[in-house]
Amino acid sequence: MIRTVGVVGCGLMGSGIAQVSAEAGYRVVVREVSEGLLRKGLGRIEAFLAKGVEKGKVTPERKAEVLGRLEGTTSLESLAACDIVIEAAVESLDVKREVYRALDSACPPQTIFASNTSSLSITEMAAVTRRGARFVGLHFFNPVPLMKLVEVVRSPLTSPEVVEEVHAFALSLGKAPIRASDRTGFIVNRLLVPYLLDAVRAVEEGVGSVEDIDRGMELGCGHPMGPLTLLDFVGLDTTYYIANIMFDDFHERRFAPPPLLRRMVQAGLHGRKSGRGFYDYSQDPPKAMGGLV
Numbered sequence: 001m002i003r004t005v006g007v008v009g010c011g012l013m014g015s016g017i018a019q020v021s022a023e024a025g026y027r028v029v030v031r032e033v034s035e036g037l038l039r040k041g042l043g044r045i046e047a048f049l050a051k052g053v054e055k056g057k058v059t060p061e062r063k064a065e066v067l068g069r070l071e072g073t074t075s076l077e078s079l080a081a082c083d084i085v086i087e088a089a090v091e092s093l094d095v096k097r098e099v100y101r102a103l104d105s106a107c108p109p110q111t112i113f114a115s116n117t118s119s120l121s122i123t124e125m126a127a128v129t130r131r132g133a134r135f136v137g138l139h140f141f142n143p144v145p146l147m148k149l150v151e152v153v154r155s156p157l158t159s160p161e162v163v164e165e166v167h168a169f170a171l172s173l174g175k176a177p178i179r180a181s182d183r184t185g186f187i188v189n190r191l192l193v194p195y196l197l198d199a200v201r202a203v204e205e206g207v208g209s210v211e212d213i214d215r216g217m218e219l220g221c222g223h224p225m226g227p228l229t230l231l232d233f234v235g236l237d238t239t240y241y242i243a244n245i246m247f248d249d250f251h252e253r254r255f256a257p258p259p260l261l262r263r264m265v266q267a268g269l270h271g272r273k274s275g276r277g278f279y280d281y282s283q284d285p286p287k288a289m290g291g292l293v
């Protein structure tokens with residue numbers, strides 16, 4: 001039975017996971033690598049809830065109650081009493097393996113480990129622990145408090161009972177879980193990444209302008225945003241990184257990052273977060289970048 005949730009990392013995703021867990025009534029212990037980052041991460045949750053109070057969607061009492069269930073720490077050992085530990089550390093296999101080795105020593109054998117990785121192998125991480133049967137992927141989407149979907153990922157080692165327990169846990173957070181096996185990209189990125197890469201190839205090949213490719217998918221397919229706007233939102237560097245991992249795993253052309261994407265990443269055109277990607281965000285409304293090909 002899950003009562004206490006541990007979260008490793010209070011960055012973009014970890015803070016969202018800690019927030020939705022506390023909102024669902026769980027006690028939450030969230031671990032950051034330093035006091036400064038912990039303050040920043042908890043501050044993000046506080047600000048999100050404060051905005052809810054401002055808009056009249058959250059009462060001040062509810063905000064205090066949710067924050068009261070959250071405890072911050074800088075030590076992994078403080079997660080020892082948690083029933084599930086959800087890891088949302090930086091997307092690096094070395095870092096995650098180091099975290100799991102330490103957690104495996106600190107936590108009792110029944111604690112479930114769940115990784116929020118977008119592209120790394122759940123099996124490879126589970127293999128450094130002695131709890132392969134109690135290790136899953138739990139892939140949330142950004143921003144966590146608003147996005148309903150969660151992918152529950154089983155490795156060949158995961159026990160079916162643990163998959164069901166984590167599925168039920170995701171439901172208890174108010175999320176809509178789907179099940180996937182441990183193939184790089186799971187379900188959503190497996191379908192989304194080749195589509196985004198194809199949009200870049202369409203720009204490269206001069207099939208249409210950046211605006212027209214986006215407008216085509218918005219108005220022709222009813223997508224809320226076109227693929228190049230979405231790439232800017234996700235981050236070109238992040239997409240490039242994930243595409244490389246998927247290409248290494250599948251060796252299929254559809255996952256190969258096109259040269260234009262590589263050049264844009266090399267040039268620091270990472271999308272919204274860097275101010276420029278397929279669009280220039282210093283303009284209002286953002287203007288399509290010229291001279292890309």
Ligand SMILES: NC(=O)c1ccc[n+]([C@@H]2O[C@H](COP(=O)([O-])OP(=O)(O)OC[C@H]3O[C@@H](n4cnc5c(N)ncnc54)[C@H](O)[C@@H]3O)[C@@H](O)[C@H]2O)c1
Nearest residue numbers: 009010011012013014088089090091095116117118140142
């Ligand atoms: N950003 C997204 O849209 C998104 C969506 C789904 C899944 N994810 C996955 O979530 C995870 C976290 O991504 P994020 O976007 O929250 O990143 P982030 O950069 O906001 O946070 C990264 C976290 O990792 C911690 N960290 C850094 N070095 C560490 C170390 N050596 N040991 C332990 N912790 C360390 C940081 O302190 C921080 O808490 C990644 O696995 C990512 O693939 C991200």
